[in-house]
Amino acid sequence: MFTYKTSGTCSQIIEFEVDENNKMHSLRFVGGCRGNLQGVAKLCEGRDIDEVASILKGTICRNGTSCPDQLSKAIEAYKASK
Numbered sequence: 001m002f003t004y005k006t007s008g009t010c011s012q013i014i015e016f017e018v019d020e021n022n023k024m025h026s027l028r029f030v031g032g033c034r035g036n037l038q039g040v041a042k043l044c045e046g047r048d049i050d051e052v053a054s055i056l057k058g059t060i061c062r063n064g065t066s067c068p069d070q071l072s073k074a075i076e077a078y079k080a081s082k
Contacts, residue, residue, distance in 0.1 A: 001015055001016070001017055001026070002015065002016055002017070002018070002074070002077075002078045002081070003015050004070070004073070004074035004077055004078070006067070006070040006074075007065070007070070008062075008063035008064065008065045008070075009032060009061070009063070009065060009066060009067050009070050010031055010032040010033065010067070011029040011030060011031040011032030011037065011067045011070070012030050012031045013029070013030035013031070014027070014028070014029055014030075014067075014070060014071055014074045015027070015028045015030070016028070016044075016074070016078075018049055018078065021048075022048050022049055022050065023046050023047065023048060023049070024044050024045065024046070024047055024048075024049050024052055025045060025046065027040070027041040027044050027045065027071075028041065029041070029067060032067050033067075036067075037067055040067065040068060040071070044071070049075050049078070049079075050075075052071065052072070052075060053071075053072040053075040053076065054072075056068040056069060056071055056072045057069060057072035058072075059072075
C-alpha cells in the first residue's frame, strides 16, 4: 500500500496499491468529499496508473489543486519511489 500526504485539499491522505501490470487497486482518500472521491476511486480501479495520472493532472478545485490532481501527484511520487 502506497500512502501519500496531500497538500491544499480537504482530503489529507491518499492510499492505493499497484499490481505487477501497473494497474491501480484499493484507492482510498482520507477526508474530502466522500461521495465524489468514492466515485473517483471506482473509476480508477484496474486502470493503468499512467493513464490515471494523465487524465487527472491539472484538475483544479481550489488552492491551485484538487483531490484528483493530488492523486496524479501521488502517482508521480509512487513512481519516483520505485
